[in-house]
Amino acid sequence: MRGGHLPPTPGLSAEESRREVDERKAADRQAKKVYWLSLLVVCLITTFATLTEYLGKKEGEGLLVAGAIIVGFLPAAQLAASVLALIYINVYPPARKPDCLRRLGRITLLSFIWGLIGAALTWVVLAGFRW
Numbered sequence: 001m002r003g004g005h006l007p008p009t010p011g012l013s014a015e016e017s018r019r020e021v022d023e024r025k026a027a028d029r030q031a032k033k034v035y036w037l038s039l040l041v042v043c044l045i046t047t048f049a050t051l052t053e054y055l056g057k058k059e060g061e062g063l064l065v066a067g068a069i070i071v072g073f074l075p076a077a078q079l080a081a082s083v084l085a086l087i088y089i090n091v092y093p094p095a096r097k098p099d100c101l102r103r104l105g106r107i108t109l110l111s112f113i114w115g116l117i118g119a120a121l122t123w124v125v126l127a128g129f130r131w
Helices: 014-053 060-070 073-090 097-130
Strands: none
Touching: 014 060, 014 073, 014 097, 060 073, 060 097, 073 097
C-alpha cells in the first residue's frame, strides 16, 4: 500500500487497471469534497446559532463567540462533519464506496488528531493570557 492507496488488482489489463485507478481517484475526491462541505455546514450552523443567540447584545460579540466556539470545539465539529459525510456517502454511494469510506476514515483520523493539537495549543495560549 503506497500513500494510503491499495495496489492495483493483479491480473487486470492495462485499460482496466487505469479505469480502476481513475475510479479510486474519483472516490478520493468525492470523500474529500463531501467532508469539507460537511465541515462548512457545521461551521455555518454554529455561527448562525451563536449569532442568533447574541443578536441585540454587544456589537460584534456574537461573531467573536462563534469563532471561539468553532476554534475551541473544532475536533467535535470535525467528527460531526465526518458523520454527515458518512451518511451522505451511504445514501449516495460512489462507484468505489469502500475506497471512499477508507479515505473518509483517514481524513477523520488525521483531522481529529490535528484538531485536538490545535485546540490544545489554543487553550494553552489563552491560559497564558490569563496569567
